[in-house]
Amino acid sequence: MYLLILSYKQPLSEVDRFVPEHRQFLERHYASGHFQLSGRREPRTGGVILVRAASRDEVLAIVQQDPFHREQLADYELIEFLPSMAAAGLDGLRET
Template sequence: MFIISLTYKTSLENVERFIPEHNDFLEKHYQSGNFIASGRKEPRTGGIILADAISKKEVEEIIQEDPFYIHQVADYTITEFIPSKYNEHFKFFIKNL
């Protein structure tokens, strides 16, 4: 699993111009099963995406499709983690345990 942390590097006014395209990007990857959860940071300095992918390389390739990436609106940090404890309600997200 991966945590993708987006940090805006431009004004919120500029970010908001790309929100509809970004939402389409998110929906595409929810439908494919790559994304588990997403939302904006508070305060609104960026966002977080929880992703299920085969490798960091796959996540990097997915990010390159994001309009925020294409239009240089955000920087991305990718953190891979291996869940070792989880709430039973989310067990179906955890593979190979």
């Protein structure tokens, strides 16, 4: 499991131009089963995505498809972790 943290590096006025295309990107990867949870940061400085993938390289390949990456609107921090505990109803996210 991976935590993908996006940090905007351009003004929100520029980011907002690509939000509809970014949402389509998110929808594709929810449909594929890669994305488990996502949302914007508060204050609005970026976003967070919980990603299920077989490898770091797979996540990096997914990032390449994000319009925020293509347009150089965000930096990405990728954190790998092994979820061993989960709240009731989220047991499907555990890996160990």
